[in-house]
Each structure stands twice: as C-alpha cells, then as structure tokens.
Amino acid sequence: xxxxxxxxxxxxxxxxxxxxxxxxxxxxxxxxxxxxxxxxxxxxxxxxxxxxxxxxxxxxxxxxxxxxxxxxxxxxxxxxxxxxxxxxxxxxxxxxxxxxxxxxxxxxxxxxxxxxxxxxxxxxxxxxxxxxxxxxxxxxxxxxxxxxxxxxxxxxxxxxxxxxxxxxxxxxxxxxxxxxxxxxxxxxxxxxxxxxxxxxxxxxxxxxxxxxxxxxxxxxxxxxxxxxxxxxxxxxxxxxxxxxxxxxxxxxxxxxxxxxxxxxxxxxxxxxxxxxxxxxxxxxxxxxxxxxxxxxxxxxxxxxxxxxxxxxxxxxxxxxxxxxxxxxxxxxxxxxxxxxxxxxxxxxxxxxxxxxxxxxxxxxxxxxxxxxxxxxxxxxxxxxxxxxxxxxxxxxxxxxxxxxxxxxxxxxxxxxxxxxxxxxxxxxxxxxxxxxxxxxxxxxxxxxxxxxxxxxxxxxxxxxxxxxx
Numbered sequence: 221x222x223x224x225x226x227x228x229x230x231x232x233x234x235x236x237x238x239x240x241x242x243x244x245x246x247x248x249x250x251x252x253x254x255x256x257x258x259x260x261x262x263x264x265x266x267x268x269x270x271x272x273x274x275x276x277x278x279x280x281x282x283x284x285x286x287x288x289x290x291x292x293x294x295x296x297x298x299x300x301x302x303x304x305x306x307x308x309x310x311x312x313x314x315x316x317x318x319x320x321x322x323x324x325x326x327x328x329x330x331x332x333x334x335x336x337x338x339x340x341x342x343x344x345x346x347x348x349x350x351x352x353x354x355x356x357x358x359x360x361x362x363x364x365x366x367x368x369x370x371x372x373x374x375x376x377x378x379x380x381x382x383x384x385x386x387x388x389x390x391x392x393x394x395x396x397x398x399x400x401x402x403x404x405x406x407x408x409x410x411x412x413x414x415x416x417x418x419x420x421x422x423x424x425x426x427x428x429x430x431x432x433x434x435x436x437x438x439x440x441x442x443x444x445x446x447x448x449x450x451x452x453x454x455x456x457x458x459x460x461x462x463x464x465x466x467x468x469x470x471x472x473x474x475x476x477x478x479x480x481x482x483x484x485x486x487x488x489x490x491x492x493x494x495x496x497x498x499x500x501x502x503x504x505x506x507x508x509x510x511x512x513x514x515x516x517x518x519x520x521x522x523x524x525x526x527x528x529x530x531x532x533x534x535x536x537x538x539x540x541x542x543x544x545x546x547x548x549x550x551x552x553x554x555x556x557x558x559x560x561x562x563x564x565x566x567x568x569x570x571x572x573x574x575x576x577x578x579x580x581x582x583x584x585x586x587x588x589x590x591x592x593x594x595x596x597x598x599x600x601x602x603x604x605x606x607x608x609x610x611x612x613x614x615x616x617x618x619x620x621x622x623x624x625x626x627x628x629x630x631x632x633x634x635x636x637x638x639x640x641x642x643x644x645x646x647x648x649x650x651x652x653x654x655x656x657x658x659x660x661x662x663x664x665x666x667x668x669x670x671x672x673x674x675x676x677x678x679x680x681x682x683x684x685x686x687x688x689x
Contacts, residue, residue, distance in 0.1 A: 231554045234266060238545070239586055246588040246634065253534045256541025263545065267552055281551060285544045291478055292399045293536045296392045297529050298481035299346060302467075304511040304527030305488030306345075308503060310496050311463050313454040313524060315341050316355055317447055318461075323362075324443045330368055331376050331431030332424060334359050335656075338380030339420075344464035346390030348628075349635065351381040353642050354523045360643060362442045368435040374645050375653025376427050378628050382657060385590070385624050387412055389471040390481060392532075393590055393624055396539060400598025401616035405471055411613040414671070415621050415664045422663070423655040430653075449520045453513060455495050463487045542591040546599060559600055569608045573618050573668050576601050577661060580623025589634050593623030614668075621664035625657050 238259055245255035260282075267273045306312045319337040323330075338359070342351035356377040363373040385393045389405050398408055450456060467484040471477060485507065492498040510528025513521040549555045562579040566572050576597050584593030597619055605615045627635040629651045636647040651658075 228557055230270075232557050234263070234554050235549070235558060238263065238549070242587050243632075246632070246637075251534060252589060252634070253537035253541065256538055256545060260541055260545050260548065263548055263554075267548070273552065278548070281547060282544055285547045286540060289399075289540050289543045292392075292396055293540055295395050295477050295481060296532050296536050296539065298478075298485060299390055299392050300510075300527050300532035301507045301529040302390065302481050302485045302488065302527075303345065303347065303350060304506045304509075304529075305485045305492065305503070306463065307511040307524055307527060308496065308498055308506045309460065309463070309488040309490075309492040310454040310456065311460045311488055311491070312345065312354070313450050313520075314456050314458070314460045315344060315464070316358070316520075316523070317450045317456045318458070319355060320358075320443050320447050320450075324447070329428055329431040330363070330366070330435050331372055332427040334363075334373055335376040335380045335424065335427050338377050339383040340380075342381045342384035343388045344390075344468070346384050346388040346392070348378075348381040348384045349638055349642075350526055351384060352377060352639060353526065356381060357642065358446055358520075358523055363435075366435060366442075370645060371649045372430055372434060372653045374639075374643060374650040375655065376431075378639065378650060378654050379423055379427075379656035382625055382628065385627075386620055386660075387416060389468055389477055390484070392535060392539075393594065394620065395477055396591070397594050397598065397616050397619050397624065400595050400602075401612045401619065402598075402602060403612035403616050404474070405477065406474055407611070407613040408616045409472070411611070412617045412620065415617065415660065415667050418667070419656060419660045419663045422659055426655050446520060449518050453515060453518060453520065453524075457495065460491060460495065463491065538589075538591055542595050546592065546595050550599065555596070555600070563600075563604070566604070568672075569610055570669055570672055572601070572604055572608055572610070573614070574665060576615065576618045577622040577665065580619045581626055581661070584623040584627055584633070585630060588630075588632050590624050590627050594619055597623070618664065618668075622661045625660045627657075629654060629657055 241259060241262075242252075242255050245252060264278060264282075268275060268278065303312075319341055322337060323333055338351055338355055341355050342348055345351050345354075356374075359377055360370070360373060362368075363370060384391050387409065388394060389409075394405075394408075398405060401408075463484055466487065467480045470480045470483065489503050489507070492503045493500070506528070508529050510526055510531050512525040515521060546555075550559075558579075562575045566575060579601070580593045580597045582593075583596050584590050587593070598615065601615055602612065605612065627633050628639060629647060630636055631640075631647045633647075639650075640646055
C-alpha cells in the first residue's frame with residue numbers, strides 16, 4: 221500500500237520525535253488522548269509532505285485500524301459501565317466487606333493477606349488502579365493504624381492489584397493484549413498459569429516471611445469500622461458475588477468479553493433495583509457518569525466511587541490512537557530501525573521470547589504507558605511466533621508477563637504517577653517490595669527456557685522451528 225521509507229536516519233528521527241512528544245505530554249500532565257491524536261495527525265502530515273504518501277491509502281489504513289479496534293473500545297466502554305453498576309448494586313461493597321472479614325477472622329499475617337485480598341478483588345474488578353484506589357486505600361489506612369511498614373504494605377497491595385491487568389477477563393489491558401496477539405481468553409488463561417502460579421507462590425512466601433517479621437499482629441478495630449459503615453450504606457449479601465462469578469464463568473465457557481460485560485452490567489443494574497432499591501435514573505446516571513456515595517461523611521465514601529462509561533472515553537481514544545499510530549509508523553517503515561534491533565539474530569524460540577519481552581518492556585518504559593508495550597510487540601511479533609510454531613497465547617503471555625506487569629515500578633510511568641496521587645507514596649519507596657511485578661518477568665523467561673529444553677526442536681533453512689518428532 222505504501223512505499224517503505226529507505227532513509228534510516230529519517231526513520232529514527234521521526235520515531236524519536238514521537239517518543240519525545242509523548243514523554244513531554246506525560247511529564248506536563250496533559251492527557252495522553254490529546255497526545256495520540258496530535259501524534260497521529262503530525263506523523264501523517266510529515267509522511268505526506270516529505271514522502272508523498274497516497275492520501276487515499278492513508279485514509280483507508282486509518283479507517284481499517286479504527287474498525288479493527290472498535291470491539292476493544294466497546295469492551296473498555298462496558299468495563300466503565302460494569303464497575304459503576306457493580307458499585308451501586310452492592311457487588312463491590314460486598315467484595316470489600318468479605319475481604320475485611322477475612323482480615324478480621326484471620327489476622328495472622330497482614331502483609332500476606334493484603335496481597336491475597338487485593339489479588340482476589342482485582343481479578344473480579346478488572347482494574348489495578350481501581351482496586352488500589354478502593355480496597356488498597358482502606359488497607360493502607362489500616363496499615364498506618366497498626367504501624368505496619370507502608371512501603372511493604374503498598375508493595376503487597378500493588379502486587380495483588382496488578383493481577384487484574386495480568387489475568388482478569390474484564391481487564392481493558394488484557395483484552396487489548398488478547399486482541400493484539402490474536403488469541404482468546406480461554407487459551408491465554410491456561411498458558412498464563414505456567415508463569416503466574418510459581419510467581420504467586422514465590423511472592424506469597426516472601427510476603428509471609430516479611431509480614432511475620434515486621435507486623436505479626438494487627439488491631440481489628442479499624443477493620444470493624446469499615447465493615448459497619450459498609451453495612452449502613454449497602455445491603456451486603458454473598459448472593460451478590462454471583463454476578464462477578466457469572467461473568468468469569470461465562471468467559472471460561474468461551475463467551476466473548478464483548479457479551480459478558482453487558483450481561484454483568486445488566487445483572488448489576490437489576491440487583492441495584494431489587495436489592496439496593498435504587499431508582500432507574502440513579503442507576504443510569506451511575507453507569508454513564510460513574511458512581512459516588514452521597515453520604516460524604518462516611519469513611520467508605522472515598523473508596524466506593526468511580527467507573528462510568530463516559531469516563532472511559534479518554535482510555536478509548538488512547539487505545540485507538542496508539543493502534544493507529546503504530547500501524548502508520550509500521551506501514552511506512554518508520555519502525556524498521558527499532559524492529560531490526562529486536563528481530564535480528566533470532567535463531568531460536570527462546571531468543572524470540574526474550575526479544576519480545578525486551579521490546580514490550582522498552583516500549584512501556586520509554587512511552588510511560590503500557591499501551592504501546594502491548595500493541596507494538598503484538599503487531600510485529602505475531603508472524604514470527606507462527607513461524608517458530610509458537611502459539612498466539614504464548615505471545616500474549618510474554619507481553620503480559622513483561623511490558624504490562626512492570627508499569628508500576630518506574631516513577632515516570634502513568635500508573636506510578638496515579639498511585640503517587642492516590643497514596644502519596646513514590647514508586648522509589650514501594651517498588652523494591654512489589655515482588656509480583658519484579659519476579660514475573662524473570663520467572664516467565666525461566667519457565668519458557670525449561671519448557672523449550674524439554675521439547676526438542678530443529679531449525680530449517682528458513683529459521684522456522686519444527687518438532688524433531
């Protein structure tokens with residue numbers, strides 16, 4: 221469709237301009253949605269003016285990208301809707317209530333329990349930042365009350381919260397990863413367990429040891445206050461937990477997230493009417509604009525808020541913009557200096573996976589966001605995985621184990637900036653204790669190395685792998 225650019229210096233310069241502009245927007249605190257819109261427009265104008273790309277072909281390419289990204293944008297839209305529907309219906313308050321109950325009944329190791337509870341909650345909420353800003357804030361408040369180490373506590377909370385971006389079927393980032401790699405959640409889930417299980421076990425052991433040393437006992441009085449307040453503002457019931465379980469169960473049955481999320485939103489809305497006695501107007505308003513507790517004097521009011529379909533529009537623009545930008549740069553050969561760096565000297569599946577990990581991580585680091593770290597390697601590496609007889613779900617797992625999970629470790633990353641704003645704690649302080657995010661990339665490489673050693677391969681002249689059987 222396009223004439224590939226042959227000027228390597230120009231390609232590198234244009235790529236650096238994109239990265240610098242993106243970084244400038246992030247440092248300035250300006251929305252990434254604006255940044256990607258400007259970058260798409262600026263890059264298109266530069267390519268059209270300097271190299272006379274076909275305007276019609278460029279328009280067709282952008283239209284195709286937007287059409288292909290439509291379903292992931294719809295999913296993100298419904299993620300915002302479902303979060304607020306689950307809040308107003310009492311689903312999220314019930315999850316938090318039973319999480320506090322676990323802490324109250326089993327106050328043996330606060331740090332380990334923080335990790336386990338936030339991991340469970342984040343899996344059903346589908347958002348790491350949402351989990352940190354709700355249950356995470358509550359746990360951090362309890363930690364301050366019992367003089368637990370804040371850095372260690374927040375590290376365990378963030379480790380548990382990022383289970384959402386790693387494996388939750390209603391996570392926007394994970395669905396973007398599955399879309400970029402071209403695989404289903406069911407296949408990805410089975411593959412991801414090979415690296416996730418040993419990571420969670422090792423992380424749990426570390427938190428158990430450190431928790432036993434630094435905060436062996438906790439005061440449950442603060443926990444009881446949260447539970448009482450939740451009971452006063454919502455009808456708490458274990459039956460409400462059926463909704464998130466149903467959404468996850470339907471996903472495992474093979475029903476696409478595009479359908480399970482609207483079902484979850486509908487079930488939440490019904491429960492809000494029947495159980496919480498909310499009006500249809502209040503439910504619609506919460507689903508579209510987000511939910512917040514009217515009783516501002518309540519200690520849980522800062523915790524039970526957020527969501528909203530309209531509030532996800534910025535995320536939708538970021539995702540669509542990043543997909544369009546990567547496609548334009550790739551189709552015009554601008555990414556060739558970067559891709560050559562990570563694609564050269566690949567002579568084995570292990571080297572391919574390592575290079576994918578590096579590319580995903582580098583893009584997350586330099587762009588300060590996970591989106592490019594997902595879209596770029598997913599787009600560029602997919603065919604190479606097929607050439608080496610590796611599955612798309614392995615590609616998705618590799619991206620998720622590296623570029624996605626390392627985001628909160630860097631002070632300049634958007635996730636770290638948001639966490640700093642929410643908690644007042646810098647990633648420089650909590651990063652050494654965010655064991656899941658540190659260990660997952662390392663275990664990912666070790667697991668694939670062990671697995672490939674157990675499966676003999678031979679390389680043909682086209683550098684494609686075939687089983688020796």
